Amino acid sequence: MADARPADFERYWQETLDALAGLPARPELDVLPLRSTEFATLHALRLTSVGPYRLFGYLSIPAGRGLFPAIYYAPKYQSVLEIIPQGTANMQRSRYVTLSLAARGQRNSDAPYAAMFPGLLTDGIERAESYAFRGIAADAIRGLQFLLSRTEVDPTRVAVVGNDLALIAAALQPGATHVVTTPQLFHRAVDLAPRTPAYPLEEINDYLRAFPARAADVRRTLGYYELAAFAPRVIAATLLMAGAPGAVTDAASLETLAAALGGAVTVHASEESTFKDGLQIERWLAEQHGIADLAAIIPEQWR
Amino acid sequence: MRASYRSVVRKPADFDAFWADVLAQAAAIPVAPELVPVPLRTSDEIEVFEAFWTSLDGVRIAGWYCRPARRPEPGPAILFMPGYQMDPPIPKEWARMGYRALSVAPRGKLRSMRQFNPGYPNLLTHNIVDRHTYAYRGFYVDAWRGVDWLLSRPEVDPARIGVAGSSQGGGLAVTTAAMRPEIRAASAGCPYLCGFMDAIELCHTYPYEEINDYLRAHPERRGAVEETVAYFDGLNFADRIACPIIVNIGLQDNVCPPETGHALFDRIGSPDKQLYPYDGHGHDAGRVRHRSVMDAFFAKHLASPPGSRS
Numbered sequence: 001m002a003d004a005r006p007a008d009f010e011r012y013w014q015e016t017l018d019a020l021a022g023l024p025a026r027p028e029l030d031v032l033p034l035r036s037t038e039f040a041t042l043h044a045l046r047l048t049s050v051g052p053y054r055l056f057g058y059l060s061i062p063a064g065r066g067l068f069p070a071i072y073y074a075p076k077y078q079s080v081l082e083i084i085p086q087g088t089a090n091m092q093r094s095r096y097v098t099l100s101l102a103a104r105g106q107r108n109s110d111a112p113y114a115a116m117f118p119g120l121l122t123d124g125i126e127r128a129e130s131y132a133f134r135g136i137a138a139d140a141i142r143g144l145q146f147l148l149s150r151t152e153v154d155p156t157r158v159a160v161v162g163n164d165l166a167l168i169a170a171a172l173q174p175g176a177t178h179v180v181t182t183p184q185l186f187h188r189a190v191d192l193a194p195r196t197p198a199y200p201l202e203e204i205n206d207y208l209r210a211f212p213a214r215a216a217d218v219r220r221t222l223g224y225y226e227l228a229a230f231a232p233r234v235i236a237a238t239l240l241m242a243g244a245p246g247a248v249t250d251a252a253s254l255e256t257l258a259a260a261l262g263g264a265v266t267v268h269a270s271e272e273s274t275f276k277d278g279l280q281i282e283r284w285l286a287e288q289h290g291i292a293d294l295a296a297i298i299p300e301q302w303r
Numbered sequence: 304m305r306a307s308y309r310s311v312v313r314k315p316a317d318f319d320a321f322w323a324d325v326l327a328q329a330a331a332i333p334v335a336p337e338l339v340p341v342p343l344r345t346s347d348e349i350e351v352f353e354a355f356w357t358s359l360d361g362v363r364i365a366g367w368y369c370r371p372a373r374r375p376e377p378g379p380a381i382l383f384m385p386g387y388q389m390d391p392p393i394p395k396e397w398a399r400m401g402y403r404a405l406s407v408a409p410r411g412k413l414r415s416m417r418q419f420n421p422g423y424p425n426l427l428t429h430n431i432v433d434r435h436t437y438a439y440r441g442f443y444v445d446a447w448r449g450v451d452w453l454l455s456r457p458e459v460d461p462a463r464i465g466v467a468g469s470s471q472g473g474g475l476a477v478t479t480a481a482m483r484p485e486i487r488a489a490s491a492g493c494p495y496l497c498g499f500m501d502a503i504e505l506c507h508t509y510p511y512e513e514i515n516d517y518l519r520a521h522p523e524r525r526g527a528v529e530e531t532v533a534y535f536d537g538l539n540f541a542d543r544i545a546c547p548i549i550v551n552i553g554l555q556d557n558v559c560p561p562e563t564g565h566a567l568f569d570r571i572g573s574p575d576k577q578l579y580p581y582d583g584h585g586h587d588a589g590r591v592r593h594r595s596v597m598d599a600f601f602a603k604h605l606a607s608p609p610g611s612r613s
Contacts, residue, residue, distance in 0.1 A: 034520050035424075079413050080388040080423045083509065087558045087586055090507045107422060117390040117413060197395060210343050244591075272592075275555040275585030299508055299557030301304070301585070 005229035012128065012224050013172060019050045020138050020145075027146055029059065035083060039063050040093035042083065047146055049104070050138040056108035057101035057143060058083045059150075060093045067154035068097045069289040072147050072176075074140045074162030074169055075103035077184060077200055079110075079117050087278065091297045096289075097153050101143035103136040103165075118199045121185060122207040126214045128221040137225075140169040148175040157289045160236075161281070164227055167238075171230035178288050179234060179263075180281055182241040183249050186225040187257060190218060192248040201248070231260035238263055239284045241277065244270045275302060304554055310501050310566040314539040321434065321534055322482070329359050329444050336455040338368065348372055349398045353414075354405060356452045359444040365414035366449060367391060367406040369398035370458060377460040378403060379605035382449045382486075384468030384475035385412065387495060387510050388423055400598065401606070403459050405452060407475075409445035411438070427513040432527035434534045439496070443482075443535070446475045450483045463487060463605045467597065469588060470559060471495045473550075474537045477567065480548060481540035488604035489548040490597050491567075493556055493588035497537035498563030500529055505560035538563075541570035549577045549600050551593045553584035 006012065027047040035042040035058075045057040060083065062068050071092075073085065081102035084092060092098065102108045105115025115123065115132070123132040144160060147153060159178035160166045164186040170176040185200060193204040208215055223229075238261050242251040251258075251269045258265050268280050279302050286294045295303045315321070337355040344351035354366040371378075380403040385391040390413050397404035410419040411426055421429040421438055429438035453459045464485050468476045469492030477497065480489035495510075502511045503518075514532075518525055533539060548571060552564035561580065568578045579596060581589025 034516050037519070078388065079390050082388065083424065086388055086510065087508050089557075090509070090512050118393065197399070199392060202395070206344050209346060272587070272590075273553075273584045274587040275553065275557070275583065278557075278585060300506060301555045301557045301560065 005226060006220065006223045009224060009229055016050070016134060016138050017141070017172060020142060023048055023050060023052055025142060025146060032058075037090070037093075039091065042093075045099070045101075045146070047142060049142040050135055051104070053104050053113075053135065053139070054109075055101060055104065055139055055142065056081065057099055060084070060098045061152055062094050062097065066097075066152040068095070068152055069157035069291070070097040070099070070147055070150075070153040070159065071285070072144055072158070072160045072169075073098065073100040074143065074160055074166040075101055075106060075136060077117065077120070077163060079107050079115070081106055081108055087274065087299065089297055089299045095291055095297050097147070097150065099143060099147045101139065103139040105132070105136070109139075118203050121200045121203040125207065125221050126211070126217045128224050131221050133225060137165065137168050137172070140165040141173045144169045144173045144176065148173075159285055159289070161285075164225070167227055167234060168225070168230055170236055171233040176236045178285070179236045179238040180241065180285070181238065183227055183254065183257070186222065187227045187249055187254065189222050189225075192253070196248050228257045228260050231257055232262050235262040237288060238265050239281065240265055240267045241281070242267055242269045244272050278302070304561045305505070308501070308505070308562040310498050310538060310563070312498055312500060312536050312538045312566070313533065315530075315533050318534060318539055325359070325440060325444065326482075329448070332357055332359065332361060334448060334451045334455065336452045338456075344393055346372075349395050351393060351395070354452055356448055358410070358448050359441040360418075362410050362418045362441060362445070363415070364410065364445045364448065365408045365412075366452065367393045367408075368404070369394050370403045371398050371401055374401075375458055377458060379463035379465070379601075380404065380453050380456075380459045381601065381605075382407065382453065382464065382466040382479065384446055384466065384472035384479070385409070386468075386470040386472050387426070389470075389472075402601075403453070403456065405449050407446050407449045409442045409475075411442070415445070424509060424513045427510050428517045431514070431517065431531055432524055434531045437531050437535065439535045443475070443478055447479050447482050450479070450485050454485065460608065461485060462609050465489065465601050465605050467601070469493055469590065470586065473559075477537040477544070478540045480546055481543035484545070486546050488546055488601055489544070490551075490600060491548065492551045492590065492593070493553060493559045493586055494537055494550065494564060494567055495559045496535065497559070497567045499532040499536055501563050501566065502560055505562055506557060508557050511558075538567055538570050541567055542572040544571050544573045546573060547575040547600070547604055548573055549579065549596065551579040551581065551588045551590075551596070553586060553588040554580055554582045555585045556588065558586040
């Protein structure tokens with residue numbers, strides 16, 4: 001799969017990284033007392049990404065003296081930015097530094113650009129150079145860079161968790177030690193979209209039905225985002241969350257991607273239960289990060 | 304799950320009067336339904352539109368509307384309600400099954416946020432000490448008025464309208480079934496907004512954790528919070544539900560504790576009700592396994608015109 005990537009794949013992303021490097025992040029942190037507890041302090045984060053574009057995030061720091069393991073919740077494919085993902089025990093914040101970031105277009109990072117969901121996946125997709133996700137990928141990288149700069153964070157225990165952007169950020173920015181990725185957008189998207197009527201891939205079906213003459217341009221753009229092309233650069237231990245058997249991103253579909261990843265890989269096939277799948281992620285992260293009392297930081301209903 | 308748990312939710316004496324007054328205010332505001340084609344999302348099989356209507360306080364509300372192409376005759380309709388953080392989806396899957404389907408974006412959701420946007424987190428506690436301005440007062444009416452929008456469509460059979468949703472969508476399905484007699488069948492998955500004050504004791508996850516955050520910062524306001532949310536608690540709407548209804552819950556639900564789902568089910572007034580508890584499932588509430596149950600339920604109650612059913 002990596003051979004199918006555009007010839008100038010490296011140049012495309014190096015230009016993006018160079019643009020990011022040319023802009024200071026200028027972070028601002030402000031304590032949010034309403035969301036702070038005796039076990040963690042929550043901060044509103046603002047920082048600059050390419051554009052220049054000012055982004056928003058939530059940084060939570062455990063009480064006590066670090067170093068702490070860290071979880072970076074990379075930007076999701078939804079408008080809402082969560083402090084920690086819905087359903088995660090708030091006590092997770094007592095053990096981990098957590099950072100969640102709204103990429104451009106998401107709420108709190110939606111001025112001047114407000115993304116639509118659905119709609120974002122194909123916004124500007126006909127032109128790789130200015131495709132919306134080029135900036136969004138830079139945003140995701142910027143968030144990881146910021147987290148790695150924090151003195152509270154144990155640099156040997158930094159996990160990036162999310163969809164495709166988690167893997168892309170970990171590939172383009174050294175420093176992540178662990179990745180949990182649930183491919184949703186950029187795994188063989190052009191080939192798999194016709195096999196599903198479900199959004200977000202349905203956005204590609206909609207787009208190509210409306211603009212069939214742009215099929216080659218869409219394929220070219222998505223070539224720069226193909227997960228397998230990033231995979232060799234990911235040397236972090238990776239938990240690859242596959243769909244249930246038969247899903248477009250099931251374990252069989254992800255086999256080539258898994259094989260291309262540069263670090264140790266664990267593939268988990270969805271059991272179509274947010275309880276079982278969620279517990280698998282929590283358990284894996286805790287084991288990898290040396291957290292022994294898992295029960296203390298997972299939801300009551302999962303103990 | 305705590306089998307012995309008993310809900311603390313109590314219905315205010317003036318609950319019905321409160322909502323009668325809110326509905327009277329809403330009735331004075333024209334619905335002003337609007338339908339705008341969306342060619343980008345439309346195919347030979349499914350037509351897609353943006354829907355708009357006006358709700359309480361004059362707030363303009365959006366939705367996505369899908370219908371089977373080339374089917375002008377009146378047919379069954381589904382009102383789809385969104386989750387708390389979910390961006391309201393384009394309900395093509397319902398249209399593929401033959402339903403005219405409206406996916407509602409109540410105030411504060413994308414495309415309905417110009418006049419009201421407390422954000423996430425925040426929506427759950429926005430004006431939570433005052434039932435007359437609490438966020439969900441307008442939010443509920445926005446959702447219920449989706450029924451009026453459907454009734455404005457000639458291709459919708461007014462005798463065959465159902466409501467469905469999960470999480471917040473489940474809670475909205477409950478209140479809509481309770482407040483709109485046009486609803487003939489309802490499906491509520493892992494209903495949120497049911498047992499507010501129970502949930503904040505039973506789980507410590509967002510979004511309910513927003514209330515715990517608020518009470519930690521303002522402990523002196525607990526009484527006012529309890530008073531307000533009682534008017535918005537799905538448990539207190541449940542006795543008004545008269546249509547057939549199914550409820551699915553996950554026994555390991557970490558967002559909407561299963562105890563609250565049981566409490567809701569116990570209070571539902573309809574004799575035609577069925578609870579589907581899924582062990583080994585969290586906030587998905589067995590969605591994949593439950594899909595065939597839900598499809599059969601709506602097919603039974605909505606697929607055929609009332610006069611032709613056995």
